[in-house]
Amino acid sequence: MKQPIIASLVAFSLFSCQSANNNGDNSQDAQKTVANEYYNFGDSTFSVENAFSAFELVSNFATSREDTAWATVAGPITQVCAAKGCWMSTAIDSNNNLFVDYDYEFLLPTNSQGQNMVMYGYIYWDTTTVAQLRHYAEDRGASQEEIDAITEPVAEYMFKAKGVKIERSADA
Structure with missing residues (x-):
């Protein structure tokens, strides 16, 4: 039984x-x-929903009077460090880019320029020294003439990314 x-x-x-x-x-x-749908670099736990464009982020931050502001930002990668992938930039508008670095917590593929990405981190205001500007110019493959023409530091908005997601292409 x-x-x-x-x-x-x-x-x-x-x-x-x-x-x-x-x-x-x-x-x-x-x-x-x-x-x-994405190649993930660094912290990939953030949501891609409700991301700002770089233009929206800079506009909102400029009026906030805050020292830093955490945000998710989406847009195309306009430049990337050709040597190691240790920094990138994304377009604020047709004339200005938002510089992005990640403190060597991760590196992006050096061929990722032109690809769409979503990143999470914080925006802040900082001054980039002449030496650092020249280094970035070398990294992006600028001519010696362009590098030598850099003689003044630049105060600008910067972004410290904790994670970046690069969209996979349809054929990937």
Whole structure:
């Protein structure tokens, strides 16, 4: 008498586990789909929803009177360090870029210029020295003439990224 009851319990347990695994697989597939839309660098736990453009971020920050402001920003990568991928920039408008670095916590692919990205971190105001500006010019492949023409420090908005997500292309 015990054997039919045990067999029924085992069959029920197997059926229940199989159903739970199927639901888990579907959920995991959905998570993989979202995760596979981006190449992740640094902290990838932030949401890409409700991201500002660099223009919106700078405009809001300029009127806030804060020292720093945390935000998620989306836009194209306009420049990237050709030597190591240790910094990038994204367009504020057609004439200005927002400089982004990550304190060597991660590096971006050196060929990521032109790709769309979403990043999380904070904006702040800082002055970049002549030496640092020349170094960045070297990194982006500027001519010696362009490098020598840099003679003044620049006060500008900067962004410290804690994580960057670069969109995967459709053929990736």
